[in-house]
Amino acid sequence: MIQPEQLVGGEWAEWYRLTPVQRWLESEKLWQTYLALGGSLDPEPDTQSPFFDARASRPRPAHGRTGVRVLRRGRV
């Protein structure tokens, strides 16, 4: 039998080995961190979705800036 490590590496193998409820709880921790860092619940535009409407208005973040900004650009 193939073991997860042989196929997907350590991190994914560890994730696969969690029980569904453990995965749910880990995901909740990630959410708490994301929200504590000021992350927004407004989803990114999904341009491949059949529902995507490029003309639809989107709410602006409360601080008036986009969610991600380039602070330093490295040379190619």
Added chain:
Amino acid sequence: MGGQACVFYGAAEFSRDTDFAILADAPNLARLRKALAELQAEPIAVPPFALKHLRRGHAIHFRCQHPEALQMCVDVMSKMRGVDSFPNLWRRRTTLQIPDGEKCDLLSLSDLVQAKKTQRDKDWPMLRRLLEAHYFQNQPKPKPAQIRFWFQELRTPELLVDLARRYPAICRRLAGQRALLVHAQSGKMDDLEQVLLAEETAERQRDKEYWLPLRQELEKLRHAKLGGGS
């Protein structure tokens, strides 16, 4: 039916919206309106929140204004391409009790797999992960139904070859239903990868064709909304 279900079953998606598959009937819609009111959720974009649009196969989109769910988007659907009717989804559902005692009803894995066969790039690695997780969790002592499910749905060449080696008779029997199983039997990894890709491409094309008339309807609704029509 979306990101939360994927996390539960073993993929990892950081989805910021919440998708619900619901029974589209009048009493259930009344209950949904009440729940959405608690979330201070307003419909966004098109189509408007109406039974006929849900039954047609459209998704209705909402954005929450409740402080605890500010800007969270909720999508509601009742009919999905290639996915069974709601009563059958409900019969097969998985119920999860989360630590605060709340219960969440999720699509079964097999129904989630069908729902994820879309035209979007991001759904296909997700499908692969969902199936891998299920395979690794159950491979020591699989039930016959699980073996059949893997032969029908796995998207990882190595696992398909492994499965074909372990259960050659079942593989031969199911090869009529999924042509690529012939390549799993032969163990030719490159061929298997190519036919898996072809299978994905064909499925994505079917999804695009399914959505074509629905997208046209959405476009008409958008025009009507912009023009102030009904």
